[in-house]
Amino acid sequence: MDSGVAVPTAQPDSSVEQLIVLPSPDPSLFEETVAVINELGGRVSQVYGPRVLLANLPDEGREGLDQALEGIFPPQGAEGAPFPMAVGESLGIDAWNLRASPEFTEAKGQRPRVGVSWAEDPPDLPEEEGETPESEAPFGAPPPNTSKFLIGSVAVGLILVNGPTPALQFTGNERTKVIAEVQDGLGWLAAQEPRANITWVYDIRDVNVVVPANFQPENNSYEAKEAPWRNAAMAQLGFSASFQGVWDYVLAIRQQYQTDWAYVAFFTKGYPIHHFAYASKPRLVMDYFNGGWGPDSIAEVFTHETGHIFGCPDEYSTVTKLCQCNTQYGFLKEINGNCDQCPTPQINCLMGANERALCNYTRIHFGWRDSDGDGILDPLS
């Protein structure tokens, strides 16, 4: 039979890596394809939009994929796809073809400092995170920092995680509400500093998992409560079922949309997460009901959590947690001078209260300082 997948003529050496182009952006088709690949012992390695993916398949996998998907995928080439390819999808195919070119092979063989340990010149490391739960994120090598400061373009993964019962599933109106609140909050944030030239580029996924609401976490940690549904969601998207899979996804969307930065937000509805909202690089987690604040404050809470992603600390205290006035945060290492424990009066600010306002300290934590007045923000000077 003819192939159900599109494989451009240019392919990298003898690898079993395959480029797969789906005939439509239907999310269920994408999920079905990922499931078949997994059943065949393969693994999706990269995703470029809803229709283009790279998968490592065993030798017999290609034939198995053809058989399994017969009747679902019409023979379709990247050139003849029924809809114009989105930018990210085209980039994925272009990158695939580039990797097959002699120029690419030659350049890889002659790249500078090949074989030198990362320890001699380490890649970017995460900034200090304040009281966020990053220490619970189990992964090995230090990941790159995908949110150093808030200047430039940012890929935002929005993953809506639906469970097996109606109480755990987003209705159409709730899904629209989430996207509208995020659009509202991040639009407001982008408008606060025109010199930062912020553009948010979304990768929105609606994922169904079979994890029940009453699963028993191993302990009371963030990770224990998050991992069951999060890992299932990452597997559905074709990434490893682990926190490493979250990093891989964030790096993939950063590459796909060619943005400066990237992070991902998981929205759940009714799963027993550690707090109704929390964040540490590269992900934030929010429950639809948003604690007592309610869905109508998703925009403000989401923007607050995005502040954490980019290095901003809390400016409020509770009986169990005090913010620290003299601790430095963010790329520019500014103190938390609007913390409610500081001797000076606190002013309204997103990181302190349910307000659409920014204090100068938070602005600097985002990286928005122009010390010499040349119109170029300090992180870019």
Add this chain to the structure above:
Amino acid sequence: MEEMLLLLREDGDASHVLNTLHGRGGRVLQRYGRNVIVIEGDERVKSTLADTSDIIGVYTSEVPEGQMPTNDFSGSLGISAWNLRQSENYARTKANRPGQGLSWGDPAFEREG
């Protein structure tokens, strides 16, 4: 400067549209797929973009139902979200949301993590 939603044609030249936008002092705030873009600009930006053949429309209010893309998951959600934000109900609930102005540590509310 005003927030607007820009809807590109499937075969529209996105580079041309964005260059036009930037040339008139506008900027891109948010993108949902290839064709749905939330921008910031003034009346001059709006009128210039409205004259290009690469776009379906540039909107400062609700996008008509018939203009929703049918094969673009992110784009459709971006427009639905935009339309919800234009509604009176959204504005009303936003203006009266619980805990507005209170500290995130207010004891009457659960604290974020």
